[in-house]
Amino acid sequence: MKKITLALLCLSLIPLTAIAEEEKMMISVKRISMETALTIAKGVIDACRKEQIQVSVTVVDRAGVPQVMLRDVLAPTISLTISEHKAHTALAFNSKTSDMEGRFKNFGSIAKTEGLIFSAGGIPIQAGGRILGGVGVSGAPSGELDEKCAQAGIDLVLDDLEMAD
Numbered sequence: 001m002k003k004i005t006l007a008l009l010c011l012s013l014i015p016l017t018a019i020a021e022e023e024k025m026m027i028s029v030k031r032i033s034m035e036t037a038l039t040i041a042k043g044v045i046d047a048c049r050k051e052q053i054q055v056s057v058t059v060v061d062r063a064g065v066p067q068v069m070l071r072d073v074l075a076p077t078i079s080l081t082i083s084e085h086k087a088h089t090a091l092a093f094n095s096k097t098s099d100m101e102g103r104f105k106n107f108g109s110i111a112k113t114e115g116l117i118f119s120a121g122g123i124p125i126q127a128g129g130r131i132l133g134g135v136g137v138s139g140a141p142s143g144e145l146d147e148k149c150a151q152a153g154i155d156l157v158l159d160d161l162e163m164a165d
Contacts, residue, residue, distance in 0.1 A: 032132050037067040038059075039153075040057075040068070040153040041069075042070070043154075043157075044057040044152065045057060045070055045072055048140060051145060055072055055146065056070065056071040056072070057069070057137050060091055060134045062132055064087075064091050075138075087134040088116070088122075090134040094126070097122035098121075098143060098147055120143025120144055121137045122150070123150045123151060
């Protein structure tokens with residue numbers, strides 16, 4: 001009986017050992033380069049200028065830390081802060097901020113958390129099944145125009161990001 005119990009115990013430990021060997025102690029994290037973030041931000045500014053609109057744009061990395069922040073000459077100063085909050089919100093929820101408008105209306109809801117803005121103009125940067133960051137735009141007459149410009153900036157690099165390792 002002891003031999004059978006010992007044999008079963010040993011057999012039951014094999015899958016655990018195999019799983020432990022497959023688990024890595026560290027993981028690799030994909031990040032966009034500063035040059036890619038700058039290309040996105042500049043693309044946003046250029047797209048809004050074509051609409052004769054001056055805006056601010058923030059590109060955050062996957063940790064929500066601003067990587068690039070640009071404010072066009074006539075964009076309101078406050079638009080820089082708003083663009084950062086939109087980028088952070090899009091990243092944190094992995095969703096366009098326009099898709100979340102009106103979602104958190106109750107008193108004390110998450111929408112009252114400092115640094116989150118649930119209005120159009122924030123888009124997560126997604127490629128290859130990963131979330132890589134977020135883009136936030138502020139200063140256009142409507143959030144829809146902010147979002148259109150944000151998407152134009154992302155579109156400049158999306159194909160290359162999809163093909164990257």
